[in-house]
Amino acid sequence: MINDTLLNRRTIRKYSSESVDDKLLNDILIKGCRASTTGNMQVYSIIITRGETIKKELSPLHFNQKMITEAPVVLTFCADFNRFNKWCLQRKAEPGYDNFLSFITAAIDALLVAQTVCIAAEDKGLGICYLGTTTYMANKIIDVLKLPSGVVPVTTVTLGWPDEKPEQPDRLPLEAVIHRDTYKDYSNGDIDNYYREKEARPDSWKFIKENNKETLAQVFTDVRYKKEDNVYFSKLLLQVLKDQGFMNQ
Ligand SMILES: Cc1cc2nc3c(=O)[nH]c(=O)nc-3n(C[C@H](O)[C@H](O)[C@H](O)COP(=O)(O)O)c2cc1C
Secondary structure: OHHHHHHHOOOOOOEOOOOOOHHHHHHHHHHHOOOOOHHHOOOEEEEEEOOHHHHHHHHHHHOOOOHHHHOOEEEEEEEEOHHHHHHHHHOOOOOOOOOHHHHHHHHHHHHHHHHHHHHHHHHOOOEEEEEOHHHHOHHHHHHHOOOOOOEEEEEEEEEEOEOOOOOOOOOOOHHHHOOOOOOOOOOHHHHHHHHHHHHHOHHHHHHHHHOOOOOHHHHHHHHHOOHHHHHHHHHHHHHHHHHOOOOOO
8 A cells, every 4th residue: 555655646736625633644744753853852743724714814824726625624734843942941951943054954854744644644535735934934933823933934845635647747756866985077968868757748748838938947946946036035933933933153
């Protein structure tokens, strides 16, 4: 079963109106929370959003991606040292987790749990979609979800019963992402080889045409993930890390 789940999965962005019951969600979350975490500190939290009011508030912060309002369940995974810090202080221990390294530690914990939740959900036939908009709009999501100091949202996952079965997207050949013993840097020829199949796909050509570009890479650099946006949202995120208490050296 897990083989099929992993090999046949695809992101689902359209969900049926059927709800996901609490028992099933609980079962998935219990499995997800079995993921490894740094020193078993479990420095993450998961906010479950089912209610229309909060979903409507979250929607523009995720650039109105329809999955937020259409999926029965929205999960926001947060890097969270708040709970652990409180435990330390209540037990005569001085926490030293107000720094960038600790943010990364907590973000890694949150993401490992998120992905394990996704696999557990997909194994039950549910569909999931990650939303990268979380790190773009973390400052506003913090307000809506009332996240205290020490807590930063790092990713969001929408969850529901699939109402579509899209084509499976491509992957680079395994050889493109695997290095044996040490990193072997890519020659121009390697890049041509590894991206040839992706670039030849009809959906890639459609993408290029729709966006009036010459190459697929330009769709990424000039349209989807532009430098000016990256720089703008980087600054916002760095401010979030400061505001949430993670940048004290
Ligand atoms: C961190 C992360 C952020 C993502 N953000 C979005 C998003 O904002 N909107 C969306 O529709 N899909 C999003 N996705 C889904 C990816 O587009 C998708 O995983 C990728 O195209 C590969 O498709 P597959 O998951 O069906 O194999 C995100 C995926 C990840 C891992």
